[in-house]
Amino acid sequence: MAILMALDPAALLRSMPGAFAQGLVWGIMALGVYITYRLLDFADLTVDGSIATGGAVAVMLIRLGINPWLALIFAFIAGMAAGFITGILHTALGIPGILASILTQISLYSINLNIMGRSNQAVSVDKYNLVVSLRYLSDSVSTKIQIFVTTILFCAVIIAVLYWYFGTEQGHAIRATGCNQQMARAQGINTNFHTVLALMLSNGLVGLSGALYAQYQGAADVNMGRGAIVIGLAAVIIGEVVFGKLCAGKHFAFAYTLLSVIAGAIIYYIVINIVLWLKLPSDDLKLFSAIVVAIFLSLPYLKTKYRGKEKQNG
Amino acid sequence: MAEMLKIDNIYKTFNRGTINEKHALNGVCLSLKEGDFVTVIGGNGAGKSTTLNAVAGVWPIDSGRIYIGGDDVSRLSEYKRARYLGRVFQDPMTGTAATMSIEENMAIAARRGESRGLSWGITKKERVSYREMLSTLDLGLEDRLSSKVGLLSGGQRQAITLLMATIMKPKLLLLDEHTAALDPKTAAKVLEISDKIIADHHLTAMMVTHNMKDAIAHGNRLIMMHEGKIILDIYGEEKKKLTVEDLLHQFEKVSGEEFASDKALLS
Numbered sequence: 001m002a003i004l005m006a007l008d009p010a011a012l013l014r015s016m017p018g019a020f021a022q023g024l025v026w027g028i029m030a031l032g033v034y035i036t037y038r039l040l041d042f043a044d045l046t047v048d049g050s051i052a053t054g055g056a057v058a059v060m061l062i063r064l065g066i067n068p069w070l071a072l073i074f075a076f077i078a079g080m081a082a083g084f085i086t087g088i089l090h091t092a093l094g095i096p097g098i099l100a101s102i103l104t105q106i107s108l109y110s111i112n113l114n115i116m117g118r119s120n121q122a123v124s125v126d127k128y129n130l131v132v133s134l135r136y137l138s139d140s141v142s143t144k145i146q147i148f149v150t151t152i153l154f155c156a157v158i159i160a161v162l163y164w165y166f167g168t169e170q171g172h173a174i175r176a177t178g179c180n181q182q183m184a185r186a187q188g189i190n191t192n193f194h195t196v197l198a199l200m201l202s203n204g205l206v207g208l209s210g211a212l213y214a215q216y217q218g219a220a221d222v223n224m225g226r227g228a229i230v231i232g233l234a235a236v237i238i239g240e241v242v243f244g245k246l247c248a249g250k251h252f253a254f255a256y257t258l259l260s261v262i263a264g265a266i267i268y269y270i271v272i273n274i275v276l277w278l279k280l281p282s283d284d285l286k287l288f289s290a291i292v293v294a295i296f297l298s299l300p301y302l303k304t305k306y307r308g309k310e311k312q313n314g
Numbered sequence: 315m316a317e318m319l320k321i322d323n324i325y326k327t328f329n330r331g332t333i334n335e336k337h338a339l340n341g342v343c344l345s346l347k348e349g350d351f352v353t354v355i356g357g358n359g360a361g362k363s364t365t366l367n368a369v370a371g372v373w374p375i376d377s378g379r380i381y382i383g384g385d386d387v388s389r390l391s392e393y394k395r396a397r398y399l400g401r402v403f404q405d406p407m408t409g410t411a412a413t414m415s416i417e418e419n420m421a422i423a424a425r426r427g428e429s430r431g432l433s434w435g436i437t438k439k440e441r442v443s444y445r446e447m448l449s450t451l452d453l454g455l456e457d458r459l460s461s462k463v464g465l466l467s468g469g470q471r472q473a474i475t476l477l478m479a480t481i482m483k484p485k486l487l488l489l490d491e492h493t494a495a496l497d498p499k500t501a502a503k504v505l506e507i508s509d510k511i512i513a514d515h516h517l518t519a520m521m522v523t524h525n526m527k528d529a530i531a532h533g534n535r536l537i538m539m540h541e542g543k544i545i546l547d548i549y550g551e552e553k554k555k556l557t558v559e560d561l562l563h564q565f566e567k568v569s570g571e572e573f574a575s576d577k578a579l580l581s
Contacts (some may be wrong), residue, residue: 165432169425172414172435176422179411186370186409187478188396188426 012277017137017144019273023266024151025132025216026231028158029209030239030265031258032079033232035202039166040178042090044199045101047206047232049108050082051225054207055214056115062123062215068131072211079207080200082108087196112222120221123214130215154212158205159258165201166254174198206232230289231268237296239264268292317384318518319346319486324368324378326542338364339375340542346486346518351533352549354522355561360539362522363404366488369520371395383485397427400479400517402472402492402508409475412464416455416474419463420444423478447477451507469500473507480511487512487519494524505532526558540569 054075089100136143239260421436493501535549
């Protein structure tokens, strides 16, 4: 009781804008995870490396004097290159998907160190005109508005583009490849090509998210992607569990699904902030994340199992 | 009439050099004229489905040549051969993408053999024509264009796969025991639809079946396979007069064995 009394509700409230902004930034990565995990049915662990690659590329370019917005585009391209490598390892060299992505992820650790020259590099918001920054949350009302308008617009544009893309012939081909390779090939779809394409698009978004996050926290770090895939999966699954029924069968259902992924990321960060607010040790955060993801991943399975029993009894 | 399919002395061995070595195709030769509808029968492991898979390019053949519509496709990969072929599989789950809607599945099939770019994956005009095509099936699917295919029954999925296989007129339609997984009533309905589509579009078709009655009742030609070879080839008037007893007798005479499939005898 004494512990509960010691908690300050106002502190929790103060942490919410940060959780919201972080959720939006990581939500873009989660969209990338959604593309591979749900649409392509490919457990892509490249993410842990490519998010740091995106951050490293953006930070180094900004330090060289390149416009922070332009740096995002290069981070996107760097992420796509990482996805391309995983795709080639899997399709052209026949390495199982999850292993191919682990190989890329490990090699990216060295590549990221090479890009930065050391394990982390800072970009100061005082020196550069960053797209997003943690500081904008505390500076003034106008910077506060700026960071939210920027991140929300960013997510909205990406959702719109993805909605369009997965409605095109190429997008359909990627979805068919992810759903049923045999059917896809029988319908003349080059499944290898479309697998690589989807991995590139996914990791491009992850790289972009890494670039935004590096700017947000004012530095890129070689370890910034550790466990990123878990956060991405958490966002995708929380989004599905919480909003799945609302999305189904609607007009623009796919756009709502993408939106629910971003919402899932925001919910994840709100929960994390509550955990921190409860003064649980931050060392245990990754353990906690893994448990949350494990619970949400097992829910659909347990549900069907439980329902099956009910039917048998009735 | 033009030759639509020519299979020239093809061989295929699986698991070569292992204890499971299997000579699946031992010099199969077959020539189909445009408009031929051939039914393929034979016991388990006779090479019926293997022949269809060889034509479709699921894996490379060891030797021999395959020509479709005069083009040598022997070295083309499966997805590149798709523009010549319409395919329906035994498992109703195989021919369609379960997480995509009926109209999306059809739109994917309508673009078979074309490069897939950034124009809309499905247009308003297409939707109208898909609705019409579905209504000819008489399964009530025309009002469910945006339903996920995964929600449909096996028979409905096979019927849609048939439509998809023929939406772009294929040079050759491959039906690989496409009614074997369905209940008898649904199987009869799907067979009826198959007959209608083949007749309406004047398609050249190969249909593998376990059911001798179906093999006799459908198509203008019948071939029987045994141990990776074609051992019997009957067409025209002669085929019309065939009975199941004739076939069994012929099989024993040619192969020197009893017909080894209970499924074929019981049905």
